[in-house]
Structures are given as C-alpha cells and as structure tokens.
Amino acid sequence: MDATDIQILIVxxxxxxxxxxxxxxxQALAExxxxxxxxxxxxxxxxxxxxxxARMRATIAQAYSLKQQSDVMLSLDDSHAIPHVxxxxxxxxxxxxxxxxxxAPQGHITGHIRPGQIPYGCAIREISEKATGxxxxxxxxxxxxxxxxxxxxxxxxxxxxxxxxxKRGAEVASVNRKAFDEGYAAGAGAFxxxxxxxxxxxxxxxxxxxxxxxxGNAAVVKGCLDAGIDCFFGYPITPATTxxxxxxxxxxxxxxxxxxxxxxxxAISATIGAGFxxxxxxxxxxxxxxxxxxxxxxxxxxxxxxxxxxVSQRGGPSTGMPTKTEQSDLNSALFGGxxxxxxxxxxxxxxxxxxRCAGKAFxxxxxxxxxxxxxxxxxxxxxxxxxxxxxxxxxEPDVNKRPRKQDLGAGYKRFALVEGGVSPRAVPGxxxxxxxxxxxxxxxxxxxxxxxxxxxxxxxxxxDKLKGALVxxxxxxxxxxxxxxxxAVGLLAWGSTFGECLEAMFQAEKEGIDCAAxxxxxxxxxxxxxxxxxxxxCAAVLVPELNHDGQFARLVQGTLGRKxxxxxxxPGVPMRVSDILGEIRRxxxxxxxxxxx
Amino acid sequence: MVYLxxxxxxxxxxxxxxxxxxxxxxxxxxxxxxxxxxxxxHALNALGIPxxxxxxxxxxxxxxxxxxxxxxxxxxxxxxxxxxTATGVKVANEDLTVLAVGGDGDGFAIGCGHLPHVAKRNVDxxxxxxxxxxxxxxxxxxxxxxxxxxxxxxxxxxxxxQPLNPLLMMLSYGASWVGQSYAGQPDHLKEMIVKAMAxxxxxxxxxxxxxxxxxxxxxxxxxxxxxxxxxxASHDTTNQNAAMQLATGGDPPPIGVYYAVPxxxxxxxxxxxxxxxxxxxxxxxxxxxAAE
Numbered sequence: 001m002d003a004t005d006i007q008i009l010i011v012x013x014x015x016x017x018x019x020x021x022x023x024x025x026x027q028a029l030a031e032x033x034x035x036x037x038x039x040x041x042x043x044x045x046x047x048x049x050x051x052x053x054a055r056m057r058a059t060i061a062q063a064y065s066l067k068q069q070s071d072v073m074l075s076l077d078d079s080h081a082i083p084h085v086x087x088x089x090x091x092x093x094x095x096x097x098x099x100x101x102x103x104a105p106q107g108h109i110t111g112h113i114r115p116g117q118i119p120y121g122c123a124i125r126e127i128s129e130k131a132t133g134x135x136x137x138x139x140x141x142x143x144x145x146x147x148x149x150x151x152x153x154x155x156x157x158x159x160x161x162x163x164x165x166x167k168r169g170a171e172v173a174s175v176n177r178k179a180f181d182e183g184y185a186a187g188a189g190a191f192x193x194x195x196x197x198x199x200x201x202x203x204x205x206x207x208x209x210x211x212x213x214x215x216g217n218a219a220v221v222k223g224c225l226d227a228g229i230d231c232f233f234g235y236p237i238t239p240a241t242t243x244x245x246x247x248x249x250x251x252x253x254x255x256x257x258x259x260x261x262x263x264x265x266x267a268i269s270a271t272i273g274a275g276f277x278x279x280x281x282x283x284x285x286x287x288x289x290x291x292x293x294x295x296x297x298x299x300x301x302x303x304x305x306x307x308x309x310x311v312s313q314r315g316g317p318s319t320g321m322p323t324k325t326e327q328s329d330l331n332s333a334l335f336g337g338x339x340x341x342x343x344x345x346x347x348x349x350x351x352x353x354x355x356r357c358a359g360k361a362f363x364x365x366x367x368x369x370x371x372x373x374x375x376x377x378x379x380x381x382x383x384x385x386x387x388x389x390x391x392x393x394x395x396e397p398d399v400n401k402r403p404r405k406q407d408l409g410a411g412y413k414r415f416a417l418v419e420g421g422v423s424p425r426a427v428p429g430x431x432x433x434x435x436x437x438x439x440x441x442x443x444x445x446x447x448x449x450x451x452x453x454x455x456x457x458x459x460x461x462x463x464d465k466l467k468g469a470l471v472x473x474x475x476x477x478x479x480x481x482x483x484x485x486x487x488a489v490g491l492l493a494w495g496s497t498f499g500e501c502l503e504a505m506f507q508a509e510k511e512g513i514d515c516a517a518x519x520x521x522x523x524x525x526x527x528x529x530x531x532x533x534x535x536x537x538c539a540a541v542l543v544p545e546l547n548h549d550g551q552f553a554r555l556v557q558g559t560l561g562r563k564x565x566x567x568x569x570x571p572g573v574p575m576r577v578s579d580i581l582g583e584i585r586r587x588x589x590x591x592x593x594x595x596x597x
Numbered sequence: 598m599v600y601l602x603x604x605x606x607x608x609x610x611x612x613x614x615x616x617x618x619x620x621x622x623x624x625x626x627x628x629x630x631x632x633x634x635x636x637x638x639h640a641l642n643a644l645g646i647p648x649x650x651x652x653x654x655x656x657x658x659x660x661x662x663x664x665x666x667x668x669x670x671x672x673x674x675x676x677x678x679x680x681x682t683a684t685g686v687k688v689a690n691e692d693l694t695v696l697a698v699g700g701d702g703d704g705f706a707i708g709c710g711h712l713p714h715v716a717k718r719n720v721d722x723x724x725x726x727x728x729x730x731x732x733x734x735x736x737x738x739x740x741x742x743x744x745x746x747x748x749x750x751x752x753x754x755x756x757x758x759q760p761l762n763p764l765l766m767m768l769s770y771g772a773s774w775v776g777q778s779y780a781g782q783p784d785h786l787k788e789m790i791v792k793a794m795a796x797x798x799x800x801x802x803x804x805x806x807x808x809x810x811x812x813x814x815x816x817x818x819x820x821x822x823x824x825x826x827x828x829x830a831s832h833d834t835t836n837q838n839a840a841m842q843l844a845t846g847g848d849p850p851p852i853g854v855y856y857a858v859p860x861x862x863x864x865x866x867x868x869x870x871x872x873x874x875x876x877x878x879x880x881x882x883x884x885x886x887a888a889e
Contacts, residue, residue: 231689252874257688257867262714266681269674273654273685276672281689299675428670428686428693431649436664438673439657447620447665 003060004034004199007067008146010054011084012076014043017139021076022054024160025143030213030386031156033201034058037499038384039066041573044238044323051080056384060202064350065499068577071196074146076139079104082112090116093194095146097124097138118194120149127182137179144183149190150198154181209388216354216380219387220284220310221246223358225254226393230279232258233270235289238322239378240312243284264289268296268309272371275306276437278400278427280362282308287316287329290336290373297371298337301462303437304415304423306365306372310358313377315572324572325378327495328547330555333373334524342463344368345524347375349498351385353521359395360475367399367472368465369425375523377546379574380496394474401425408432413444417457421465466525477522478530482509487516488588490538492531492564494520494552497544497575504580513588520552526559535562540587542567544580613638616648618668624659629780629806630727633790634666636783637696637725640790641669646694653696654683656703659734659808660727663698677708680715683722684863691864692881694794695722701742702732705761709741716770719798721862725790726763726801727780729808730816737811744815764844767801768837768856774800775840775856777849779825780807781818785852792854798862805849821849828853 008025012018019040026038037057043050057066069089075081075096082104088094096109098121106112113119128134128141140161147157157180165173205211214222220243224232232251234244244258251258261267267283274281285293290311300307313329315321333345344364348357354376361372403412403424414435416423423444426433435446441458443449470477482505489508491501498519508515518534520527535541541564543553550566557564567583569575608614616638624630641651651669655661657676664671674682683697704712704726715724731749732738738751742763747756767775774796778789786804793800805825807816828851833839840856861869871878 231685233685233688249874252867252870253876255871255876255879257871259684259688259718259863259867261681261684262710265678266684266711266714269678269681270685270688272674273672273682273687274689275685276670276682277652277686277689277693279689281685295675296678303672428652428690429649431647434648434668434670436671436673438665439675440673 004197004201005057005059005061005063006072006196006198007055007057007070009070009073009084009087010076011073011081012052012139013080014050014052016052016076018052018076019054021139021143022056024157024164025054025146026056026384027160027213028147028152028156029056029058030211031159032153034386035060035062036213036384036386037063037066039379039574040382042323053084058198060199064502065574065577072146074142075109076142078109079106082106082109085109085112085114085117088117091118091195093118093120093149093196095120095122095142095149097122099123099126101125120190122183122186122190124183127186128179131179131182132175137176140176140179141183144180145187147180148184148187149192150196151188152198154184206388209390211386211388213384213386214351215382215384216348216351216376217242217312217382218246219351219354220358220374220376221250222389223355223395224282224362225250227359227362227395228280228397229282229362230256231271231274231281232283233261233267233274233281234258234283235261235264235267235285237264237286237289239314239381240284240286240289240310242381243310243312264292265296268293268307271307271309272296272300272303272305275300275365276303276427278429280306280308280366282310282362284310284312286312286314287332288319290329290332294332294336295338297343298339298341299439300371301337301341301343302439304369304425304462305437306369308361308365309371309373311373311375312381313375315570321572323378325496325574326546326570326572327377327497328551328570329375330494330523330547330551333375334555340459340463342466343370343524344372344466344469345375346372346522347495348380348521349495349519351380351383352387354380355387355389356475357521359393360472363396363399364469364472367401367422368468369422370462370466375495377496383496403433414446415442415444415458415461417444417461420468421461422468469522470525470527477527478518478520478534480516480518480534481505482516483514484516485537486514487538488514488540489516489584490534490541491515491517491580491584492520492534492541492543492556493517493545494523495545497546500575500577501544501580503577504584507577507581508584508588511585511590513584513590515584515588523555526555528559531556532560532562535560540565542580542583542587544575544583546570546575611639611642613642616641616667616669618666620665622666623662625810627809628659629729629804630660630663632780632783632786633660633725633727633804634663636786636790637667639787640794641694643791644794650692651694651696652683652686653698654679654686655697656699656708657734658700658703658732660698660700661703677703677706677711679703680708680711680724684715684718684720687720687722688863688867691721696794697722697724699726700733700740701726701728701730701763702740705741705763712766713770716767716772716799716801718863719773719860721798721864723794723796723800723802725793726803727806728763728803729806729812730760731808731812733808733811737808747815749811762844763803764850764855765841767803768841768844772801772856773798773858773860774854776801776854777803777805777852779805779821779852781822781825782852789854796857798860805852824849826851828855
C-alpha cells in the first residue's frame, strides 16, 4: 500500500480538552517519526459550549496542506461531531462514547454514521472514572483508545503526557498516564474493521538537524531569536499574540528586552526608535493594528530606519472575524500608508517559511534600512508542522552598512545619494555620526528640503534600494513546482494558501493535466521577471487566495498588465483543495465530475 | 555694545555652543523657544554628556523642530509620537541620554494617550513640554491648554473648552519628577533643565512660553511676567498631595520643582526580568550622571 497518509479529526465542545488531546496526539505522531501538519479551529469565546476541532495529517512523504477528507474521527461531543461525520472517508473510522449520559439533540451518533464508515464505541466516561475516579480525563482515555486501536507507540505518548502534566505535579502526570493506558488497552482489544493503517515511520532526520513540532507563530519566534532580536514592542491582538507571549518568556533568557505598549501606534514607534538606536527590533500585530501603524511605517520609510513588523491576518474589515483566517491585508501591507512609501513585504507559505522569513526580515530591514512587513495569517500562525531545524542559526548577525571614519564629522551625509541607494548609517554612540532623521522630505544631510529635484532624487533612492531584496543572499523570492516547461494551467499563489495549491496540482497531475505552480514569497518589491516568465509558460494562470476582491490577482495584473483568473474565497477557513482542482479542470478544458465530498 | 560683547564671550567660553548645530532656528523673533535651545545646550554641557550619546526626539509642531538646532542625534517623528519613539531609543540603549521635546498640542492632544504609560513605566527620559497654549505651526488655532474664551481661527467666537492641567495630570499619572519653568526667565529654565535631566527616571518639565505671533492677548510676556511666581521654599518635593495642590493653585501655577522621588526605571525593571529568567545582562558603559 501507499506510504502512510492518515488524517485524524477530533471534535468536542469547549472544555472537553479537545485541543489538549490533539496537541498530545500530534506531538506523539511527530515523536514517532511521522511528518505532521495540523490546524485547530475553536470559537472566540474562552468558555461556553463552542465547537473545538483538532485536525492533523500524519504522513511519510511531505504534505503541504490538510486533506479534505479525514480517515479517523474521534468524537468528544456528539452534538458537535455529528455534522462532521460526512468528513470521514469510506472505510474510515468514527470513534465515540458508547455510553453517553444523554443523547445529542440529533440523536445518537451511530444513527448518523454512513454505511461504509466503521463505528467504534468505547465507554470513555466509565473507563475514565474507573482509572482516575473522575470523568475529567475523558479526552486522555479517548486518546489512549485511538492509539491502542492503531497500535501507535505507547512510549511516545507517555513522554508527551509526562512533559505536558509535569508542571501540575508528578501525581497529575501519573493519573493521566493511567487513563491513557486504560484507554489504550480497550483500543488494542477492539476488533478492527477499518482499512486505516499506520505504516512504519521513517525518522530520516538529516544529520545535524532537530525535528520540532512547531506552529507558525512559534517558528517566527525562533527566527527572531536566531536572528538576534534585541527589542520587541507589542500590543495583544489575535492571532498574533502568541508571538509576543512566547518572546516574553524567551527574550529575557537571552538578556533581551520586551515591552507591552499601550497601543499599536506606540509599539511601532518604539520599534522604530529602537531601530534608530541600532538594534534589531520588531513588533507583531494583525490587520487592525497594521492600520494604526501605517503613519509610523511611513516615517520608517522616510527616515530609512530598520524595523520588522509581523502581521498575522484574520477576517476583516474592521474587527471582522478575529478567530477566522483570511488573506485580506495584502493591500494594506503594500499600500497602506500615505505618499509614495515603498517597503519590503514578504509572505511565507509554510511553517518553515515563517522561520526563514522572520530571520531574513531582520537582515533585510538592516541591509536596506527600511520597514519590513512579514505577512502571516491565522491559518499559518496556528498551523503545526514538523520542521527540521539546523543547530546553527542560518542568519547573519550584522549586515549594517556603516560609514567610514573619514566620512564622519561635520560633513557626514546620512542620506548620501550613493549607487544602489543604501547610504552608510551611523547610530547613536558613534562619534561624529550625529544626524537628525525626519518625516519631512530632506537633503543628503537630513535637513528639511523640498525642491522638486531633491524630492525626486529621494523618492528614487527609497524605491531603488529595495531592489536588493530581490537578490538577497540565501532567500527564496519565488519558487516553481510541477511542470517545468509549458503547462495548461499555472497556479500563482502567495501565503498559506499555497499549500492547498500544491495539493491541487498533484491531484491534477494524476488526472493527466499539465499543471505548474509558483509561490511568490516576496511581494514588495515585486519579482516581475520571475512571475512574468512563469506566466509565459502557462496557457492560463489561476490565482487562488483567501480574500474577496482578489488582492494578489490585482497586484499581478496591475504590475505586469497581464490577465489572470481569480479564485477568491472568504470562508474563514483554509481554501478547499477541490475548489482549486475544479478551476484547474475547467481551465484545462476538462469536464470531469466533481471529486467526492 | 559692551554688554553684547561680554555676553558673546560668556557664551563662547561656556562650551555650550559645541552642542548647537549650524542650522538657525526657524522660530519667529521673540519666540520663547530660543531660550530652550540655550537651556538644553547648557544642561548637556553642564552634565558633561557627549553629543554622540544624546538623542533628542520630537513630534510635530513649532517646538518639535527643536532637534534640528542641536548637534546631537535626533528624531523628528510624527505628531504626538515623540514619547513612544523615545521609549524605544532608551530601551534599545541605556547608555544614551534621551530627551523628548514637543508642544502642548503634540503632547496633550494627539499624543495624550502615551503620557500615563511613559510616566507609570518611569522610562529614564526627560520630557520638555513647550506650552504656548496655541497651535503655532498651523497658524494659531486653539490647543488643549488654550484658555476658555480665547478667540482663534478655529474658535472664532470663543474657545468653549476648559484648558487641561498638564502638571496635575502628570503628577496623578505617577511621573517621578515634575516641574515647571518659564521661557521668560532663562536662568531659571537652565537650572530646571539641568535638574530634570539629572533625575534618574521619567522627568516632566512644563515650560510656559508665549506665542508672540498668534497670541497677543492671553499668554504674553507681559501677562506671564506679572503672574509667574516661584514654588514656595517650604514646599516638600516628596509630597505628592502637596504637589497636586500646588498644581491646582493659581493661573499659572508656580514655577519650580513640584515633585521628585527616586524609583526603579523601566530599564531597571527590564534588567530585573532578565535576572529572573536567568539571562545575562548586556555590558553597558554606564552613563555618568550628576547626583540629584
């Protein structure tokens, strides 16, 4: 059979420990040696009875997104799980409580399981009460049942449970271990009928690397630390908050400083102040915060001060949908401020990319003396992937262009009009480097100057110097996948949706469609040549993205003057691979039936 | 002529011209802000702070052009954002002497939201607020410290609002040093800037100044000269309540030091977090600082 590719779905109600169980499961699968990609969905309220979903896909080969259909579903709350029964494939498994205290309003879940899906009832609550004297460990018992049913390595789970509950005392850990073992025994003893089978994992870790189960925001933090971040200023906002929370723990350990400011304006102001002082500084926010930061980002461009802003997008406009994902802040990131204010904007497409972009953002901010926006989204921020990290930081600790001694003193020109546009920058503490940065248009000395010639020269300088970002060392600006020559359909995408594009491309290839895909990581400056060359090769170019107006499609069309086909969706959740595949088929002239839902 | 020559020699000998830039101030003749350039240059000189270790951060307004007239590092930022930007500079490098300067509109209208936070954090910077009770750079509109009844192009009948009381606000926000001075008394101003800068922690110096171009009726040299009086010698500068009472007494309230108490700065607290987390503190030069 094919190499392992199994997707597990856990559905429960807030308070059931759904996400906690999912967290243990994905870590254990990673520990066991599978590649894992995982994304949870939960309601904006902390308490209450909202639906919580943990989804994870364990594979041997690299996967790029979740699958549309799951192989196994574990229900911790039937009323929430019943609407998801249809997500389980034929001959897949549905695991549920066999002795519920009360039936769900829709009736018992077994009444909803389709012929062909295999039901597994387990007396989860009873086992929990027997093992621990309480029904609080239902989620762990259920997890044990699932692990036992599929013969997953028990030791991996024990290690994670110990780690997870250690903080709450050795006793809590041992009680949960017992709950897990009881569930495991029940699962191992069950008569298995489905065709879900975990093949042997391939822990092929490259020498010198360590595999981590990590989400996008945590990868950003790791990138910040490996790039030697000095200062961070932030204001809490979903879904970016966990970047600040994690940095608040980590930075003091490295002797670095983090301040929670009174608002986003203050956060970006302080970030730019710290950048002026010569340190690597950053802030993180979401769409509403980015709107507040726009004026100060314009100063960052004008004053040529390095700063890094991580923006995790959520549903907009206004307060929008704070716990739903969207890619609708591209326009804001590119064009949000007033005046001609170019800046560097990049968007990673996966969790490893979050790490690389985070680190490289500091390099580029410093090298090109400008604000750098790294666009994430909720899907990427909260999506877990197994990533192999090297043990040494791949980032340059200092790429500043400093003035020569003889250029300092009374005649020092902070904004000298030099080849390439990057003027040597002195920082406070450098004798003879004194200068004023200003939001006013200025001359080479930094003094207010508004002649037509000077304004043009400075506008050119601020734009031209960014071109360096397109050839920045060791950075993937664009990358092409699939058919390398002519293709019937080319997928052109940015950000988190690129994973779904690749999955759709693989399926289209299986159907015999010549398909190619290009991810565009650098959005400003725009990689015109690479994108144009890709479009030359494709009979039709499809741009799937999670926003209403097709912001990236417009960017491509506006920049290159060439038509693309938009595919826009705003469901608040990742795009369906089948939607992309349907468009590919249509554009390729295929009139095939829709894939089974 | 003799007087002028003597004055010139005194200024040249003092060493404070070292801190002045070649750019000539853009203010109107007679503006109170000239005294502040001289005052800050004097204070930097008196405290022996190297110019390359000094960063002056301002917002937008007449007074916010200030950094251009000193030969130090400077940031001329956005309207209302001098304080958070200055906070970033100081957090990044504790060895720097950081001043924030701005006017009443910049600080108490658009930038008002930052004041309580910079005060409560006790960021080790000095904030010089040049209060002329008017928006000078946009040609004389009403500001948050304009008197009630004041007529301006944006309040042509009269200003219907009560003015804010900046001193009372800063005291209640917990600023660790609060004082007031007057541009018409340059020697007092010099002394107060030195004191404010010597304070370790957030120091707020409110400086009364006329706008000679757009206010011919209210806050003039004539009116201020008649009403400005010193803080009584008996005032206890460690008594917050007494300081608040002073701030509410008189129009304008007296000039001098209202409140001065040492407490840990933001930098101290952040260093404390590093120690708690088991991290290592970065090496610093340690800025020489006159004792208070």
